[in-house]
Amino acid sequence: MRPELVDGSFKGLPPLLPLTPVGAIGRLGWSLLDDSLPGAVAVLRVDALAHNRAWMRSFLANTGALLAPHAKTTMSPALFALQVQDGAWGLTVATVHQAKVAWDAGFHRLLLANELVTGPELEWVAAALRSDPAGEIVPLVDSLDGVARLAAAMATVGRPVPALVEVGYLGGRAGCRTHADALAVARAVAAAPSLTLRGIEAYEGLVAEPTAEAREARVAAFLDLVCAVAEGCAAEALFPPGVSPLLTAGGTSFPDLVARRFALLNPAFTPLLRSGCYLTGDHGIYAAALDRLHARDPALAALGGLVPALEVWATVLSRPEPGRVILAAGKRDIGIDAGLPVPLRWARPHEGLPAAIAGATVGALNDQHTHLVVPADSPLRVGDRVAFGITHPCTTFDRWSVLLGVDAGWRVVSAFRTYFG
Numbered sequence: 039m040r041p042e043l044v045d046g047s048f049k050g051l052p053p054l055l056p057l058t059p060v061g062a063i064g065r066l067g068w069s070l071l072d073d074s075l076p077g078a079v080a081v082l083r084v085d086a087l088a089h090n091r092a093w094m095r096s097f098l099a100n101t102g103a104l105l106a107p108h109a110k111t112t113m114s115p116a117l118f119a120l121q122v123q124d125g126a127w128g129l130t131v132a133t134v135h136q137a138k139v140a141w142d143a144g145f146h147r148l149l150l151a152n153e154l155v156t157g158p159e160l161e162w163v164a165a166a167l168r169s170d171p172a173g174e175i176v177p178l179v180d181s182l183d184g185v186a187r188l189a190a191a192m193a194t195v196g197r198p199v200p201a202l203v204e205v206g207y208l209g210g211r212a213g214c215r216t217h218a219d220a221l222a223v224a225r226a227v228a229a230a231p232s233l234t235l236r237g238i239e240a241y242e243g244l245v246a247e248p249t250a251e252a253r254e255a256r257v258a259a260f261l262d263l264v265c266a267v268a269e270g271c272a273a274e275a276l277f278p279p280g281v282s283p284l285l286t287a288g289g290t291s292f293p294d295l296v297a298r299r300f301a302l303l304n305p306a307f308t309p310l311l312r313s314g315c316y317l318t319g320d321h322g323i324y325a326a327a328l329d330r331l332h333a334r335d336p337a338l339a340a341l342g343g344l345v346p347a348l349e350v351w352a353t354v355l356s357r358p359e360p361g362r363v364i365l366a367a368g369k370r371d372i373g374i375d376a377g378l379p380v381p382l383r384w385a386r387p388h389e390g391l392p393a394a395i396a397g398a399t400v401g402a403l404n405d406q407h408t409h410l411v412v413p414a415d416s417p418l419r420v421g422d423r424v425a426f427g428i429t430h431p432c433t434t435f436d437r438w439s440v441l442l443g444v445d446a447g448w449r450v451v452s453a454f455r456t457y458f459g
Contacts, residue, residue: 063453070448077353077366080438086347101297108314115143130312134159146173160191178204189230200236220267228276237284261299286310291327319344322429360414368406373433379426
């Protein structure tokens with residue numbers, strides 16, 4: 039892995055910062071409550087990260103599933119390491135770029151939750167596997183053409199490369215649409231000398247219906263198809279002997295439905311979830327999904343909830359009108375694909391702890407500015423900081439090369455480098 043060095047050219051860091059190891063950032067004495075940081079800063083609350091890690095450990099113990107957290111959420115090797123410390127089976131990645139970042143950082147058990155097609159990407163996977171006989175990269179296939187391409191490229195590895203058959207649904211993303219198609223692809227994998235059938239994969243998170251109840255019913259029906267494909271492969275002895283086949287789905291929206299349904303299958307299968315956003319939680323779609331999870335499963339509700347860990351803090355630049363505040367963060371800093379940011383609290387540098395922000399809403403985001411609508415008597419003034427909660431962490435993480443870890447007193451105690459490309 040390349041040395042993790044940063045300087046003032048990285049967004050969110052003081053512009054006069056000389057070249058500095060990321061690991062040293064937490065010793066520089068910065069705080070969100072003074073004037074030591076620039077106008078827009080992305081932070082991770084380290085106490086919330088610890089809480090969410092403990093929650094997931096309890097969830098997995100309750101359901102009997104394993105976890106391969108999706109690395110695309112954070113693309114941060116330091117956060118990958120925390121997840122592996124928690125007992126993760128490995129990491130999930132979606133692209134060869136993500137796989138290479140994780141592999142170069144020393145994480146050599148990867149579920150590549152996508153089809154591999156191009157020559158350069160197939161060549162890199164084969165080369166990586168040749169470089170580490172104990173390493174695993176497990177890609178997806180959903181067609182006979184895909185199996186043929188993968189099998190030809192993996193012939194140079196020197197051992198059978200595991201692959202997963204992807205099952206999909208009408209109108210969805212990739213994946214075999216029928217039981218018969220999935221079995222045909224599975225047979226082709228099992229027959230290829232350079233491949234071995236490691237299990238069945240699916241992704242249910244994009245299933246859409248007008249109501250939450252209808253969506254959950256359709257997810258349940260889809261999981262039934264996934265399980266039927268797995269049972270069909272087992273009945274034909276397509277999985278290699280002595281290996282527990284993987285049965286994997288489950289993002290952050292429906293991990294309970296996936297884990298509970300997969301647990302009903304033959305215990306010879308290994309249920310493997312792939313949630314990545316549990317680590318940070320959010321103030322939007324995943325908070326709502328957790329509420330639904332609690333309503334569906336009282337045993338899991340007893341575990342409590344996730345705590346939002348990711349925030350973007352922005353400085354007040356202007357108060358041009360009585361009811362409008364302009365802040366130094368925008369669409370280049372906060373993802374808004376699943377909703378606008380939520381104003382949480384505000385602080386005045388050198389004047390104590392943050393306070394709840396009353397009556398404020400986000401009216402709009404420009405590239406570099408947030409328009410905050412406030413009561414005319416709002417105390418906000420130029421130089422104050424406002425903390426925003428976000429929804430869908432993935433599309434805020436990918437706007438930052440460095441996020442700062444802060445403790446309960448809003449002191450910077452660590453930093454997390456990301457590698458989105």
